[in-house]
Amino acid sequence: MKFILRLEELAMLLLGIYAFSVLDFSWWWFLGLFFTPDLGMIGYAFGQKAGAFSYNLFHHKGMAITLWIVGHALQNQVLQLIGLILFSHSAFDRILGYGLKYEKGFKFTHLGEIGK
Numbered sequence: 001m002k003f004i005l006r007l008e009e010l011a012m013l014l015l016g017i018y019a020f021s022v023l024d025f026s027w028w029w030f031l032g033l034f035f036t037p038d039l040g041m042i043g044y045a046f047g048q049k050a051g052a053f054s055y056n057l058f059h060h061k062g063m064a065i066t067l068w069i070v071g072h073a074l075q076n077q078v079l080q081l082i083g084l085i086l087f088s089h090s091a092f093d094r095i096l097g098y099g100l101k102y103e104k105g106f107k108f109t110h111l112g113e114i115g116k
Contacts, residue, residue: 005111009094012061016088019068023077023084030085037089044106052101059090059100 020030043054057063064086071079093099099109107114 006095009091012091013088013095016084016091020081020084020088023080025077025081029081030088033081033085034089034092037086041106048105049103051106052103055106056100058086059093061087061090064090 017030037058040055040058041051044051064083066083067086068080068083071077071081071083094111097109097111097114099111102108102110
């Protein structure tokens with residue numbers, strides 16, 4: 001089952017890459033911003049609960065899709081870019097087994113415990 005889920009996430013990552021190619025940005029923007037959602041881990045400096053909240057906010061595909069839709073509706077490519085970066089990065093993380101975090105610790109995710 002994990003293999004099928006990873007294939008699904010790969011398809012979403014490829015969708016994000018394709019959607020980016022439609023925007024009027026150079027590819028270095030995609031590459032340069034790809035890991036910025038990991039800034040959400042800074043929340044862990046303020047405890048497990050704050051860390052899980054901030055990490056999940058920056059890795060939630062619903063948030064990413066909402067930002068892209070608002071950007072599309074407003075014809076704002078910067079919002080679309082932000083949504084696509086969040087979406088693509090989240091798919092990449094989930095391919096690697098990093099899911100949304102539970103409050104009991106960074107290694108406890110909706111995909112299972114990291115490292116097991």
